[in-house]
Amino acid sequence: MATTDAGGEHVERPLVTPEFLENRRYQTELAETASGDHTLVCLPTGLGKTTVSLLVTAERLHAVGGKALMLAPTKPLVQQHAEFYREALELDDEDVVVFTGEVRPDDRAALWEDARIVIATPQVVENDLVGNRISLADVTHCTFDECHRATGDYAYNYIADRYHADAENPLVTGMSASPGDDEEAILEVCENLGLNEVAVMTENDADVAEYTHDTSVDWNRIELPDIVVEIRDAINEVIEDRLDQLRELGVTNKSSADISEREIQQIQGQLRDLMNNDQSEGYQGMSFLAEVRKLRTAVTYVETQSVESLRRYFERLKEAARSSGASKADQRLVSEPKVREAMRKASDYDDLHPKFRQTRMLLAETLGIENGERVIVFTESRDTAETLVDFLSDHFTTQKFVGQSDTDGSEGMSQSQQQETLDRFRDGEFEVLVSTSVAEEGLDVPEVDLVLFYEPVPTAIRAIQRKGRTGRQAEGRVVVLLAEDTRDEAYFWKARNDQKRMKRELNELKSVAGELEARLDQTGLDEYEDGEGTASGGTSEDETATQSGDSTRNKRGSGANKSVEDDDGSDGQAGLDAFADDPSEAAEVDSEAATANEENTGTGDDEGTVASAGRDDEDDPVEIVADQRELDSNIARDLSTRDGIETRLETLAVGDYVLSDRVVVERKTVADFMDTLTGGDRSMFEQVGDATRNYGRPVVVIEGEDLFGARNVHHKAIQGALASLAVDFGASVLRTSDEDETADLLEVIAGREQEVADREVSVHGEKQSKTLPEQQEYVVAAIAEVGPVTARTLLEAFGSVEAVMTADKDDLLEVSGIGDVTADRIREVIASDYDP
Secondary structure, three states, rough: OOOOOOOEOOOOOOOOOOOEEEHHHHHHHHHHHHHHHEEEEOOOOOOOHHHHHHHHHHHHHOOOOOEEEOOOOHHHHHHHHHHHHHHHHHOOOHHEEOOOOOHHHHHHHHHHHHEEEEEEEEHHHHHHHHHOOOOOEEEEEEEEHHHHHHHOOOHHOOOOOOOHHHOOOOOOOEEOOOOOOHHHHHHHHHHHOOOOOEEEEEOOHHHHOOOOOOOEEEEEEEEOHHHHHOOOOOOHHHEEEEEEHHOOOOOOOOOOOOOOOOHHHHHHHHHHHHHHOOOHHHHHHHHHHHHEEEEHHHHHHHHHHOOHHHHOOOOOOOHHHHHOOOOHHHHHHHHHHHHHHHHHHHHOOOOOHHHHHHHHHHHHHHHHHHHHHHHHEEEEHHHHHHHHHHHOOOOOOEEEOOOOEEEEOOOOOOOOHHHHHHHHHHHOOOOOEEHHHHHHOOOOOOOEEEEEOOOOOOOOHHHHHHHHEEEEOOOEEEEEEOOOOOHHHHHHHHHHHHHHHHHHHHHHHHHOHHHHHHHHHOHHHHHHHHHOOOOEOOOOOOOOOOOOOOOOOOOOOOOOOOOHHHHHHOOOOOOHHHHHHHHHHHHHHHHHHHHHHHHHHHHOOOOOOOOOOOOOOOOEEEEEEEEHHHHOOHHHHHHHHOOOOOEEEOOOOOEEEEEOEEEEEEEEHHHHHHHHHOOOOOOOHHHHHHHHOHHHHHHHEEEOOOOOOOOOOOOOHHHHHHHHHHHHHEEEEEEOOHHHHHHHHHHHHHHHHHHHOOOOOOOOOOOOOOOOOHHHHHHHHHHHHOOHHHHHHHHHOOHHHHHHHHHHHHHOOOOOOHHHHHHHHHHHHHHHOOOO
């Protein structure tokens, strides 16, 4: 940094609002370090990590120029950071731009160009990078807030990889109060984000100590009532019965209901082996194991949450068992006599859980006897959060704070509702905030007198984040409720031991910073400076996507040398490179085939030759259009990092990838393929039929190993499906072993189509065989990209394309599924003057 503030009451720097930031020496020292290299900044919760990042951003914008990007994991946190940056920096408000999913992609692309600072959720930036809407070339400072998330497939990893590769003058700052449970976890975060330095301040540092206060932690042990124990024991008997069934199958020797998750995963692995060997015991065992998992969840609800939460869970299980396509596990579970007896006892129980009464007593003590002002109650379960709000509201002014997604029987909170709730809490309009995990990380929740854990959390990181809501300005108090002889105790001891280890690791990190940096150097992270390093790749925020993947930048054509023999064991066939490396011969063959296809489909010119797509510049990148939903895989991200490939994201009405005006690809994993054969939501044949009607050369890619052994499906049924795709629908069926091979295949096909055959990409295809209703749906679906489902809804409501076009906003809003944003967008597209 150019200057170091020593002494003065406020920070005085270029671009920093005068007399706004208190001058804290530890913050300026951390900022000094972070300005010099890619740095992990570790600072206890509530001590101003965001201020450190802001000081670095101000320095970079002043000295280097360009723009800054700050990433935060939740929308409320993004909004909070934006408000702080607008106040703390001498920039126009419009220079600080917020990117969340609520901002349209086209609007984000336009806003990006003029913004000085972009504050965004990582998923949005990830989508915009894959969709080629933004460039990181002129980003001179990138901050990853709550950077402990940079593990596995989280979006931070892909963005960091792209940033180090694309930025002309990159600088990365990672921020967290709890970067990892041990040194290896911290190293993983550093490697994934490309960090070379670690700057740590703890509560023991003299500069920090004056700004922290002691936070006492009390653990209140609670005994379960007899009826709750009876309900739990009845469910546990069923778990033990199902484990006996699994023991008979020879996949476990466990019989106790307190079986661990690790042991369950071991059983699952053995059952998969049986399924791969086409043994029916594997499928039978998986059904039993599914029951064990559901029953363990039920036990957790009744032991640690409330009987009301258990009742709600049972109701969801019964609904699932009654639904079409219900699993045998669900049907068997709800009809099990012991489960039905437990459900009856739960229905008759007229109390909640002793934790509820204990919560009420602690709140009365804090807010009444001790004249406190605010309390936060954290709970893992949204069911419990809503029940607590109802229970506590009779005695205290109480509001809930939950995430944005809707769940069964529960509506989420929009970003504006979340912000309004926090503002009202700050202003003292209510006393008690009951929150799920959404308020744990980073949010500027007001100083509170008590943080109450309704249950312990199993990780040190989350425990530290929750505790950080108190003890900032004055002494704070944390109380953890533990139900005796339940999973509460196991979680408590695990988190407690992890916290001790983390605190010890952070203190050790301060003393071995040089050694840590040497280890980071050994990983090759310094290659980022040359744009050649790699880091772990990411897929999505989806909690089910936990498999780690590596980014494959500069991997163009890496799979092209695989021969077909690698896939099906045949001999003497040329590999893909033989088709990719001889453009003259390939062009001749392709041209003849394409001409024949155009003549047959009526889309060629009068001479029967291929219509030129008009690719004038041989250096133009190959374009691949991917469906938005394909971001659940690594393929689009992988392609977006390859030289000569330009990816674009759209919500495709047909297919998963469009590679030219005639080639569309429908990708199925082996599991997806089997699901469509055994009753998926939409049959594969319907999807391929759509592809055939819209494109001349539909391709079906089946990805994964052991197609004929993956499920207990007769091999002739699988062969029949493959034959139908090829013969009845005219689709080319290709096999790949994994996502990397699929990406390689897509690249080769797109290159042949666009570089060799000189064709361009057309999202809707050139084959003109749509029925009249399909053409009408096509036209309406194109309006503001509303998509085929909404198009059909609009046509059913108004009766014709003309009526949809002439409908005003009020009429549009009366149609199911059409909200203000969609209605405005439709009217804007239809009514605006054409201005090319």
